[in-house]
Structures are given as structure tokens and as C-alpha cells.
Amino acid sequence: MERDSQLELYSEVAARLKEAHTKVRELQVPEGVRTALTRKLMVVTAATKHDLPGAARRLDQLMKDLDEGRFPEGD
DSSP: OHHHHHHHHHHHHHHHHHHHHHHHHHOOOOHHHHHHHHHHHHHHHHHTTTOHHHHHHHHHHHHHHHHTTOOOOOO
16 A cells, blocks of 8 residues: 555656646746756656655745745856
8 A cells, every 4th residue: 555655656746847847948037047947856856766755845845936936046
């Protein structure tokens, strides 16, 4: 049963990562900001391999920041 919930969480995180990548790609922001956001998404993606619940929390925070217009500083 626990494996099923893990698979559900993985599927949910994968779908949300896809949504987040689309959102970042469509943002009208300077390229440096887009690069910083893409790096954050890559970190979350990598974290799914080792800490799926932690990656889900990080993705939740990133999506909240995007929705509220809080973006990292660009290079």
C-alpha cells in the first residue's frame, strides 16, 4: 500500500513539474531570471530521486512564489 502512495506522489510531482516548466517558459521575465528559475526546477527534479516528499514541498513553495510574482534575481 505504501508503494502505491509513493507512486501516486511521484506521478503528481511529475505532472506539477511539467506544469512548472511550462509556466517558467511562458513568463515574461529577463533571461537571467528564467535561468535561475530553471535551475530551481532542475534541483527539485533531481531531489525527487532521493527525497520525494521534500521535493514535493520545494515544488509547492516554488509554485507559490511563481503565482505570487516572487522571482529570484537573475545573473
